[in-house]
Structure formats: structure tokens, C-alpha cells
Amino acid sequence: MQRLCVMGLGYIGLPAAAMLASRGHQVTGCDTDPRVVAAVQAGQAHFQEPDLDMLLAAALTTGRLAAQAVPAPAEVFVIAVPTPLGPGNRADLASVEAATDAIAPLLRPGNLVILESTVPVGTTEALAARLAAARPDLALPRRGFPAPPGCVHLAHCPERVLPGSMLRELVANDRIIGGLTADCAALARDLYAGFVTGRCWVTDSRTAELAKLAENAFRDVNIAFANELAAICEAMEVDPWAAIALANRHPRVAILQPGAGVGGHCIAVDPWFLAEAAPAASGLIRAARAVNEAKPGQVAARIRALAAGLAGGLEPPAVACLGLTYKADVEDLRASPALAIAEDLARDATLRLLCCDPLLATLPPTLAARPGVVLVDVQAALAQADILAILVPHAAFRALSREVFAGRPVVDAVGLLRPA
Ligand SMILES: NC(=O)c1ccc[n+]([C@@H]2O[C@H](COP(=O)([O-])OP(=O)(O)OC[C@H]3O[C@@H](n4cnc5c(N)ncnc54)[C@H](O)[C@@H]3O)[C@@H](O)[C@H]2O)c1
Structure with missing residues (x-):
């Protein structure tokens, strides 16, 4: 003792x-x-x-x-x-x-x-x-x-x-x-x-x-590769999850999954400690940071483009953000890319924002301060949304049947709806 x-x-x-x-x-x-x-x-x-x-x-x-x-x-x-x-x-x-x-x-x-x-x-x-x-x-x-x-x-x-x-x-x-x-x-x-x-x-x-x-920089660089690949796939009209699943059938390839960005207290932070120590030797690490930091803005832009296509009705289109925390099944919001996307959309007066996160009892302060942003449960989000944005693959969302997402535009940033 x-x-x-x-x-x-x-x-x-x-x-x-x-x-x-x-x-x-x-x-x-x-x-x-x-x-x-x-x-x-x-x-x-x-x-x-x-x-x-x-x-x-x-x-x-x-x-x-x-x-x-x-x-x-x-x-x-x-x-x-x-x-x-x-x-x-x-x-x-x-x-x-x-x-x-x-x-x-x-x-x-x-x-x-x-x-x-x-x-x-x-x-x-x-x-x-x-x-x-x-x-x-x-x-x-x-x-x-x-x-x-x-x-x-x-x-x-x-x-x-x-x-x-x-x-x-x-x-x-x-x-x-x-x-x-x-x-x-x-x-x-x-x-x-x-x-x-x-x-x-x-x-x-x-x-x-x-x-x-090195552990966290490794994760960041590899997630950046998956995110960059997803952007290339999007430009080529290829499903990134299908392409990655096939590439991963190679015995020496193990590409990670793309997502809404990288958050939390570690992977989004620690690579900078290496970059700071050796700026000239850390080009790849800094490039990965740039790719992952750009991702939330790209997802928000996709959602806004879909919303623009729905504008002109009696009410502004309602976007449901499914998930706000920095990753699945944790309530931690630190440096969350999903939260950054919701905050970005909340600044847009041409949208209504329905935030849905089963791990949060209240809206984060940055969203609560915005008029017209509400925290709703998953049923209300599905009932009221004109656009669904899947930002975090929480278990509660993984348990939903695929049919509930049908009939409206979906931005699936995390591949929740990809075929098994
Ligand atoms: N959270 C993770 O998953 C994780 C994983 C691996 C490593 N880390 C590392 O561990 C460290 C701690 O991270 P965390 O997630 O536990 O942070 P945290 O913010 O959850 O907890 C840190 C605690 O330290 C307290 N604190 C701050 N200054 C203090 C002081 N001078 N004296 C006493 N208490 C003080 C804060 O009030 C806070 O409660 C960080 O360096 C982080 O990068 C975190």
C-alpha cells in the first residue's frame, strides 16, 4: 500500500x-x-x-x-x-x-x-x-x-x-x-x-x-486519408464506404472509415505537439490536420446545398443533426466536429435546426443561444426533418431501421446507412 x-x-x-x-x-x-x-x-x-x-x-x-x-x-x-x-x-x-x-x-x-x-x-x-x-x-x-x-x-x-x-x-x-x-x-x-x-x-x-x-498522429493521418478518399469518391460519384471495403480486402491494406471530422481532447490536439517541435519535418502531420479540420465545413456545405434546393416553401427547411458529441456513444463534446457542423448551420437564418443526441439532456450553450435551434428526441427529428444529417453513429441511431431515413435527402457523414 x-x-x-x-x-x-x-x-x-x-x-x-x-x-x-x-x-x-x-x-x-x-x-x-x-x-x-x-x-x-x-x-x-x-x-x-x-x-x-x-x-x-x-x-x-x-x-x-x-x-x-x-x-x-x-x-x-x-x-x-x-x-x-x-x-x-x-x-x-x-x-x-x-x-x-x-x-x-x-x-x-x-x-x-x-x-x-x-x-x-x-x-x-x-x-x-x-x-x-x-x-x-x-x-x-x-x-x-x-x-x-x-x-x-x-x-x-x-x-x-x-x-x-x-x-x-x-x-x-x-x-x-x-x-x-x-x-x-x-x-x-x-x-x-x-x-x-x-x-x-x-x-x-x-x-x-x-x-x-505518435499513436495519436498515426490515427489522425490515417483518418485524414479516409476523409480525403471520401472527398475524391464524392467527386467521382463513387460510394466511399463500398470502395474502402473492397480496397480493404487486400491483405496489406486497412483503410479507416471517413467521418464528419476528428474531435475530442486527443487526436485533434496531440499531432500539433509533434508539428510544433519539428515544423520542417512534419508536413504530412500538418496536412492531415488541415484535411480533418476542413471536414466539418465540407459536411455543412453539403447540407446547406441540399437545403437551398428545398427553399421556397412556407417555412425554412428543417435540418435534423443526428448526433452532436465528438464520437459515438460518449457524451463528450470537446472539439466535436458534429457540434461544429450544427453551430455552422445554426448561424444560417434560412434553416431550422433540430438537434438530436440521445446522450445529451440539454443543448450545448453555443446552440442554446441561437434562436430557432431545438433539442428533440429521435422520433421528433425523424417526423419533422426535411433533411437528415447523420453526424455521429450513436447506438440509438444504429438500432433504427433503414426505412425511417427514406423519403428525404440524407447526408450520411459517418456511413451509418452503408450496406452491411
Ligand atoms: N480523455 C481521454 O480520452 C484521454 C486519453 C488519453 C490521454 N489523455 C490526456 O490526459 C490528460 C487529462 O485529460 P482528461 O481528458 O482527463 O482532462 P479533463 O479535462 O477531463 O480533466 C482534467 C481535470 O484536471 C483538473 N485540473 C486542471 N488543472 C488542475 C490543477 N492544476 N490541479 C488539479 N487539477 C487540475 C480539471 O479541473 C479537470 O477536472 C490530457 O493531457 C489528455 O490529453 C486523455
Whole structure:
């Protein structure tokens, strides 16, 4: 049993904190958002994730997990705070730095600091330097040098769980353990080996940082290829899903599926951390970003072109946007391309907009502020829409029979209606 302090109780930090508590550790979760702390103290995850409430309730009942606004002394500190993009698509590390500064006064010789947030290459070393400046009384390791005796250890252990399957993947996925020194990595590996059934791959912090960014850049580039192919297919009047399914019969081809764009906190963000570090060497990564960022505008333009063909009636044509979240079966709206499409259409006074997302109880603020935009259930959307725009393949939409979509124009951005 160790005392742990998890900084940031969001999508990554909260499941990790609850999981570590379930394995017998004494965990303090710290979050700067009082609403998050209150929700966790009340035993409620502030986002939907299967089985998380159950794990959280068990951790609170056994007294192994507490949530508070300030960090607590611990042997291990885990940093899982946001790393969004700032101006100019540069990494905004303000939360990582704030969390590091907050734990600095609590550190004792031999403590381990694990950075789980996705970060640009070199950030773990920069945090060690930051801690060294804040705590000149402590020994901090330096990359390429032997760990000084009694030093504070640092490691980067990036997270790669899939929202919707987080608890399963937290245990089952292989884990990258990037130590600033071999000792740092060994300590971090021992912690993860306590609950990870996948393999823990030990490396140095720089390689770990780069590997995590490479995973998301790989996804982004490959989705961009599928999206570009879909645009080419459209110009050629070919069904992109049929063409991709046939190409994928090749034993060494595995093209991803096109969609409405790329959203969320990771794939749309992390490739920029590579591009920022090596602008001249990252042309493909930046081109992929441009392709994926252009996609929502292209889908909105297709919908508007169809609506223009229906104009002239007593009322403006009603467009139903099926799905607003950034991907299927999660309620997360961060950088959602579907939301961007709905916002684009909501600015068009020649349309009525029916938004339908079974995972949302209310309209997102950017849409609620627009006159004439309403949140409707799927039956109302199907009954009232002149144009259907399928933007997210939620299970509730996948369960509908194909017939309900018939009899009006459909923009199927995600291939929901493609033949099986
Ligand atoms: N969400 C994912 O699916 C996913 C997957 C892999 C990696 N990541 C990475 O994990 C990191 C965290 O992402 P997330 O989705 O959990 O973010 P999140 O926004 O859901 O949660 C972060 C939490 O940290 C809190 N916070 C901010 N500054 C803080 C501070 N100084 N001290 C304590 N708490 C603070 C916020 O209030 C928030 O509750 C990011 O770097 C992200 O790229 C996320």
C-alpha cells in the first residue's frame, strides 16, 4: 500500500484514482474545480463511463479515496491535468505547471512523480528542472545521468484508454513507462504492475512522450486519408464506404472509415505537439490536420446545398443533426466536429435546426443561444426533418431501421446507412 495523490480528476485522473484505491492504495484526488471535487465526494463521476460510479462508490466506502481541492502528502504523485492547445496551436502546459508547483512543497526524498498527461517531448525533463528550481533542497534526476541518492523520481506514463471502455482498458492495455532514469522507470513500473494485466514497456521519458504523440498522429493521418478518399469518391460519384471495403480486402491494406471530422481532447490536439517541435519535418502531420479540420465545413456545405434546393416553401427547411458529441456513444463534446457542423448551420437564418443526441439532456450553450435551434428526441427529428444529417453513429441511431431515413435527402457523414 502506498499513499498516492492524483492531480486532476477528469476522464483520465478519476478512473486512475478509483482503480488505484481499489488495489489497496490510499488515494487523495485533487482537482481545482470545486464542482468536480463535490461530485466525487458524493460518489458521482461528473461524466458518463460504464462501471465508474460503482468503482468510485467502493473506493469511497472503504475510505481509500478522498477528493479535495489541494494536494496531500504522498509517496506517489500522479499528474493527469489537461494539456490543450493554446494560441498558434502550441501546447498549453499551464495546468501541468500549476499542478507541479502545487505538489512541489509536499515532495520528500524518494517520492515518485508520474506525468500521465499527454505532453510535448521533453516536458518530463522540464518538470524535473522546474521542481529543482522550486526545491533546491531536493535532489532531482537528470536524463543521461545516474539517479542521485535519495532523489525525487519522475516518469512519463501516458494514458491510451478508450472513453466508454476506460476501466477495462486501464487494466488490459499495454502501458508505456518512461523513466527519467532507470530507477524512476522501475518504481513506476512496480506501481502499474499492481493493476495492469497488459505488458509494461519500460523506456526513457522522451521516447515515452514521443510514442504517445505518435499513436495519436498515426490515427489522425490515417483518418485524414479516409476523409480525403471520401472527398475524391464524392467527386467521382463513387460510394466511399463500398470502395474502402473492397480496397480493404487486400491483405496489406486497412483503410479507416471517413467521418464528419476528428474531435475530442486527443487526436485533434496531440499531432500539433509533434508539428510544433519539428515544423520542417512534419508536413504530412500538418496536412492531415488541415484535411480533418476542413471536414466539418465540407459536411455543412453539403447540407446547406441540399437545403437551398428545398427553399421556397412556407417555412425554412428543417435540418435534423443526428448526433452532436465528438464520437459515438460518449457524451463528450470537446472539439466535436458534429457540434461544429450544427453551430455552422445554426448561424444560417434560412434553416431550422433540430438537434438530436440521445446522450445529451440539454443543448450545448453555443446552440442554446441561437434562436430557432431545438433539442428533440429521435422520433421528433425523424417526423419533422426535411433533411437528415447523420453526424455521429450513436447506438440509438444504429438500432433504427433503414426505412425511417427514406423519403428525404440524407447526408450520411459517418456511413451509418452503408450496406452491411
Ligand atoms: N480523455 C481521454 O480520452 C484521454 C486519453 C488519453 C490521454 N489523455 C490526456 O490526459 C490528460 C487529462 O485529460 P482528461 O481528458 O482527463 O482532462 P479533463 O479535462 O477531463 O480533466 C482534467 C481535470 O484536471 C483538473 N485540473 C486542471 N488543472 C488542475 C490543477 N492544476 N490541479 C488539479 N487539477 C487540475 C480539471 O479541473 C479537470 O477536472 C490530457 O493531457 C489528455 O490529453 C486523455
